[in-house]
Amino acid sequence: MSDWAGSRPAGAEDDPTGAAGPTDATGPRPVPQLGSIAPYVMGAAPRADEPRGAKLSSNENPFGPSxxxxxxxxxxxxxxxxxxxxxxxxxxxxxxxxxxxxxxxxxxxxxxxxxxxxxxxxxxxxxxxxxxxxxxxxxxxxxxxxxxxxxxxxxxxxxxxxxxxxxxxxxxxxxxxxxxxxxxxxxxxxxxxxxxxxxxxxxxxxxxxxxxxxxxxxxxxxxxxxxxxxxxxxxxxxxxxxxxxxxxxxxxxxxxxxxxxxxxxxxxxxxxxxxxxxxxxxxxxxxRDHVARTVAATRDGRRRLEETCTRLGLEHVPSQANFVLVRDRDGWPEALGRDGISVRPGANLGVPGWHRVTIGTPAEMDRVIAILELLFG
Ligand SMILES: Cc1ncc(COP(=O)(O)O)c(C=O)c1O
CATH class of the missing domain: 3.40.640.10 (Type I PLP-dependent aspartate aminotransferase-like (Major domain))
Known part of the structure; x- marks a missing residue:
């Protein structure tokens, strides 16, 4: 049986040869280029058993809908x-x-x-x-x-x-x-x-x-x-x-x-x-109020996270968006994960060795910063 979803595992690189495509001629045949495509991996939800779980993995608006x-x-x-x-x-x-x-x-x-x-x-x-x-x-x-x-x-x-x-x-x-x-x-x-x-x-x-x-x-x-x-x-x-x-x-x-x-x-x-x-x-x-509140709080959270990274010597990419890419070191993404905070592995985004942190609410950013300070301060 052909299994396209399984032909390129989540997080895998594209395969320009398309060699990973199915060869079984008895079922429907997707277009050949499908076999070359590594699927998109969505950001993970925080741990279900962590009541203070924070999803900082999909660049969503943490302040809610308009x-x-x-x-x-x-x-x-x-x-x-x-x-x-x-x-x-x-x-x-x-x-x-x-x-x-x-x-x-x-x-x-x-x-x-x-x-x-x-x-x-x-x-x-x-x-x-x-x-x-x-x-x-x-x-x-x-x-x-x-x-x-x-x-x-x-x-x-x-x-x-x-x-x-x-x-x-x-x-x-x-x-x-x-x-x-x-x-x-x-x-x-x-x-x-x-x-x-x-x-x-x-x-x-x-x-x-x-x-x-x-x-x-x-x-x-x-x-x-x-x-x-x-x-x-x-x-x-x-x-x-x-x-x-x-x-x-x-x-x-x-x-x-x-x-x-x-x-x-x-x-x-x-x-x-x-x-x-x-x-x-x-x-x-x-x-306008919702947009203005979201923009102001997000820029402020971004500035705080970037300043924290700089102070603690954590390499990061200065950002203009609602997230910051931070280089892996001494298991900080796992430490956040243990506290119920999910961030996005760079391996899924073409930047292995890094994680992308979405800017959360001020309280969520307090927790992120406290954990980083505990690890590196
Ligand atoms: C650069 C970029 N474009 C588009 C989108 C998707 O936006 P939409 O939810 O409107 O499909 C995203 C979502 O993360 C994105 O990062």
Whole structure:
């Protein structure tokens, strides 16, 4: 019996030869590239027997969902016998939020769906998906599944090497830039991004994934939404899963030129974003208090964790996102785990020897810092 899920163990590396695929010809045959893809590994939940368990493994919002979003979700519930009709006008609200037209917006069941649509529509065997190494896992999987070749361009100082990525791009490729990046947390300079947009062939897609944009406090912070005039293939993806706290509902979107997004809109499932998610996301977009509280507390927790690492001599990557990548030493991830705090092994993210710590509530960060101080202080 063929067993695709087992053909690439969780956490394994991709196998470009595809040799791990099944050979049994009596059952259905998935596309050959499937055998080469190492599956995405979700962040682990904390130990079930630890009442103070803290999940710092999936870059979620520890402050909960937007209260306005929840109220809108509850109000939408009685109508779920109907297919979703975008009651809050989510697309229009997103467009207004960014100062663009509704035709510049495509919505998805999470930004991961937008990424999948981009790869389904713009890639095929013979084209390439150009990613940073280490890449964000869904860029890697969606690119490979489309039959494209995955071109990994190593990060320099943990940051995308945009000149080398631009130089690698050929006609018809998709170039994926994650800003800030997951798993490193680093942001790219706006002038470097403009340089990439000026350089890559006009028939490429440049996918700029801004899932963590709101957490950036670099004074040079810029969004690629303001760069739509620089490249016809620019698509910027955003999510309601992080700062808006709606990861479980699945809502995200892409912004680009209408002619670039139209193919995605044509083939997406017509009811791809469910009615609850549409209502909640539209309301959450206006929940300025929740966003401001989340951003302020997350930046503060990030600063405290980074200062602690520096003081204790723990190597870490300075972050612009809601997580920090910290080098393994003397079993600190296991020590957190014994106290019910789960963090993400870098081995699952292309950075073995490191763990990624999501910024939690102030109380959760107090516990993380206390454990690190006990070990290294
Ligand atoms: C860089 C990046 N893009 C996209 C996503 C997924 O977002 P969504 O929940 O909107 O699918 C994540 C989630 O961790 C991410 O890290």
């Amino acid at each position: 209260p306005l979003g929840i109220a809108a979700a509850v109000a939408a519930l009685p109508d779920v016998n109907r297919y979703p009709v975008d009651p809050g006008g989510l697309r229009a609200r997103i467009a207004a939020h960014h100062g663009v037209e509704p035709a510049n917006v495509v919505t998805g069941a999470g930004s991961d769906e937008v990424i999948n649509l981009v790869c389904a529509v713009y890639l095929e065997p013979g084209r390439r998906m150009i990613v940073a190494d280490p890449p964000y896992g869904i860029h890697r999987i969606a690119g490979l599944l489309s039959g494209a070749e995955l071109v990994r361009v190593p990060v320099v100082d943990w940051t995308h090497d945009l000149p080398s990525m631009a130089a690698a791009a050929r006609s018809g490729d998709v170039v994926a830039v994650t800003n800030p990046h997951n798993p490193t947390g680093t942001a790219v300079r706006p002038d470097a991004l403009r340089g990439l947009l000026a350089t890559v062939p006009r028939d490429c897609v440049v996918l700029v994934d801004e899932a963590y944009h709101e957490y950036v406090d670099d004074p040079l912070r810029a969004t690629a939404v303001e760069m739509l005039d620089l490249h016809p293939g620019l698509i910027v993806s955003r999510t309601f899963s992080k700062v808006y706290g709606l990861a479980g509902l699945r809502a995200g979107y892409g912004i680009g030129r209408p002619e670039t997004l139209e193919p995605l809109d044509r083939v997406r499932a017509p009811a791809n974003v469910n009615a609850i998610a549409l209502a909640a996301a539209a309301a959450a977009l206006d929940d």
